[in-house]
Amino acid sequence: MSIRPILIHPDPRLKKICAPVEGVDPSLRKLADDMMETMYDAPGIGLAAPQIGVLQRLFVMDFSGKDTPPDPMALFNPEVIWASEEKNTYEEGCLSIPDMYEEVTRPAEVKVRYLDLDGKTQEMQLDGLGATCAQHEIDHLNGKLFIDYLSRIKRSMITNKMKKLKKERALL
Numbered sequence: 001m002s003i004r005p006i007l008i009h010p011d012p013r014l015k016k017i018c019a020p021v022e023g024v025d026p027s028l029r030k031l032a033d034d035m036m037e038t039m040y041d042a043p044g045i046g047l048a049a050p051q052i053g054v055l056q057r058l059f060v061m062d063f064s065g066k067d068t069p070p071d072p073m074a075l076f077n078p079e080v081i082w083a084s085e086e087k088n089t090y091e092e093g094c095l096s097i098p099d100m101y102e103e104v105t106r107p108a109e110v111k112v113r114y115l116d117l118d119g120k121t122q123e124m125q126l127d128g129l130g131a132t133c134a135q136h137e138i139d140h141l142n143g144k145l146f147i148d149y150l151s152r153i154k155r156s157m158i159t160n161k162m163k164k165l166k167k168e169r170a171l172l
């Protein structure tokens, strides 16, 4: 396993619609392992493939929290097949937009269909943090970031901060 560099917004690769995977082969399982390690190292609760520059439809997540055993999940070709009318608002962050947190409102419950690590079709019903996390990660696969839900002014403020951060990092 290896830790991959995480792309920071703005980056054209974070705005792309990712391609579906055709089955889950050993190289995709290796990719999911790397993403898992990268996510835990960051640390974060979710990471989508485009965030490490791979434009394929997969993400990893573990929203179990500090006080419970780890519960890593890898989802390939995930899609929301049902969403509740009821909404939930969470303060979201993103490993590609470090240290920025803003409230985003999304459906409170979703049902997600995906391929698991064995390439088998699975369905999972999520609520709470898990529902928000899965929707945030699926957005990544469609080139959408959580700041796209914010006002234009807030979005450009955050984008300018990220441009500055990238310049500072490049100088190190």
Ligand code: NI
Pocket: 093, 094, 095, 096, 136, 140
């Ligand atoms: Ni994110």
